[in-house]
Amino acid sequence: MVALAAAIFAAALALTGPAPAQNPADRKAVDSCPAEGGCPVEGGSYRIILPQPAPAGERSGAILYFHGYQGSADETIADQGLVAVAQRLGVALIAADGMARTWSYPGSPGHHRDEFAYVGRVLDDVAQRFPVDPGRIMASGFSQGGSMVWYLACRMPARFAGFAPIAGAFWEPLPRGCAGPRPNLIHVHGVSDTTVPLAGRSLRSGYRRGDVFKSLAILAPGGCTASLAAAIEAPADPPQLTCRLASGCAGPARLELCRHTGGHIAAATWVERAWRLIMPPEAPPASTGARLTFP
Secondary structure (H helix, E strand, O other), rough: OHHHHHHHHHHHHHOOOOOOOOOOOHHOOEEEOOOOOEEEEEEHHHHHHHOOOOOOHHHEEEEEEEEOOOOOOHHHHHOOHHHHHHHHHHHEEEOOOOOOOOOOOOOOOOOOHHHHHHHHHHHHHHHOOEEEEEEEEEEEEEHHHHHHHHHHHHHOOHHHOEOOOOOOOOOOOOOOOOOOOOEEEEEEEOOOOOOOOOOOEEEOOEEOOHHHHHHHHHHHHOOOOHHHHOOOOOOOOOOEEEEOOOOOOOOOOOOEEEEEEEOOOOHHHHHHHOOOOOOOOOOOOOOOOOOOOOO
């Protein structure tokens, strides 16, 4: 399973094409936590790579990334695609670390700790120890880590400026509702994903991955996400995306579903795209139903 997950993620990163020539700032990107055990918090630990060069006298934004099943924080900070994106954006890359290489959100087969308390402690510790602006943190993650991001968007929306889950949604039983205010959320999914299909999937253990469209309707109730489930023009081939914005939802937060023709894959450029759309200075004008490609 570990080898398969690594192969899938490596294939996804290969979709972005050859890596650009490394600049001096990239070469200075180093883990700021102790080599053994990471940065400890009650109930776990995390890793962090700060932007280089660090903004003089300023706090940077950050991407808090949640690895997939059987992944780790160490693997996240070893992902040169994600590290390069964070350095290019001038933000910190924070790697959350799942206990027993899994996440224990509602509906998950894992029941190892209170993940919401753990994430809160990570955010508090980062704000105390590093020059990171707590108001400019975006959560992102892949597969089971993507599902973790969905639950954070539902339970802890005010602790983040936005959410960018990839190939993971709520699990059943689905939440009855979410805390407000409704956050910025950009979800990416492959229409050929058979590991985590858009419509969800039952596991032999009796657990079930939830439907993406039902997840969207829970996050933004009232029918404003109905159009996202409608047939749209053919999705783009990865790493490009075909994206549709929800319209008529209460509040100004961006809610977007992006699809591609691929399967259960992720690309670091999708995280970068979400950051640039969600975070200031300004996002491009919204155009419901528009086909967007990145890069």
